[in-house]
Amino acid sequence: MMRIPILYEDNHLLVVAKPPGIPSQGDESGDLDMLTLLKLDLKERYNKPGNVFLGLVHRLDRPVGGAMVFAKTSKGASRLSEAVRSRHFGKTYMCIAQGKPAVSEADLIHYIRKDQKRNQVAVFDKPAPDAKDARLSYRIVAADEERSLIAVKLHTGRPHQIRAQLAHIGCPLVGDMKYxxxxxxxxxxxxxxxxxxxxxxxxxxxxxxxxxVPDSTGIWSRYTNEQLEAAAACYTGDDDIPIHKKGRYL
Incomplete structure (x- = not known):
């Protein structure tokens, strides 16, 4: 079984840190996905007969890692989905962008239209046909002339939103060839x-x-654990952000 950190679990919720490279749910690739992996784990750990219920509340793009919550009951799934719809579901991210945004802290407001066939979005500065508003706040945590470590707070949940909006202002995310x-x-x-x-x-x-919080390795190795923790704390007001590796694993 893949080592997936469990951040929290009770009778209603299962919160994990998704490793990058795994789909949130089954797709045309046929690769093992988070929903299937977690159902298998619950079935084994609790010796459950038959099918195991686990509700997918939100998604992370396949190449993205970090916190995801799943619902262990249908009531939990319904209420969490309503929190997402009513925008009572807060999400923050960190990213590394090529270059440096013109200002250190700002709100970005654009309009995004998704091309389903290409699985890619187009970004517009003004309202456009079939485009939905996309809003986020960002803050630069560390930067040089080459790259920037940026904290992001989402105000809307559009497809590929952070990736597309930062690319639109000339700062595509490191490793994101699509944008x-x-x-x-x-x-x-x-x-x-x-x-x-x-x-x-x-x-x-x-x-x-x-x-x-990701470990200071691989694509994140340019920054220290302290810098990564500072980026994670930017929009939550928490002084002590626990690193997920201290939690237990599947």
Whole structure:
């Protein structure tokens, strides 16, 4: 079984750190996906007969890693999905971009239209036919002339939103050849990580927040663990962000 960090689990929620390169759910590739892996694990750990219920609440693009929440009950799935629809589901990310945005902190407002056949989006500065508004806030945590470590808070959840919006302002994400990074070799990973999820617990209604921080290795090795933790804490107000490797694994 693949080593997938479990960030939190109770009778209603399963929060994990998705490794990059794994689909969130089954797709045309036929590769093993997060939903299937977690169902298999639950079945084995709890010795469950028959099919195991696990609700997919949101998705991360295949080359993206970090925090994901799944619902262990149908009631939990319904309530979490409603939190997403009503925008009571907070998401923050960190990324490494080529170059440096013109200002250190800003809100980006664009309009995004998805091409389903190409699985790619187009970004517009003004409203366009079939394009939906896309809003995010970003803050540069560390930068030089070549690359920038950036914290991002999403206000809308459009497909490929962070990747496309930052590319649109001239700062494609490291490793993201789909949106303009042509400086490196093709990879199954891009420098984008889901650092926190915040939402009302589907049963207790208490506001809960879960964090994930990548290790300072591979595509993230340019920055120290302290810098990565600082990026993860930018929009949550937390001083001590736990690194996911300290949690337990499947």
């Amino acid at each position: 303009g990074d042509c400086r490196g070799a093709a990879s199954s990973h891009i420098a984008l990580w889901s650092t926190s999820l915040s939402f009302p617990h589907p049963v207790t209604k208490e506001q809960v927040t879960f964090h994930s």
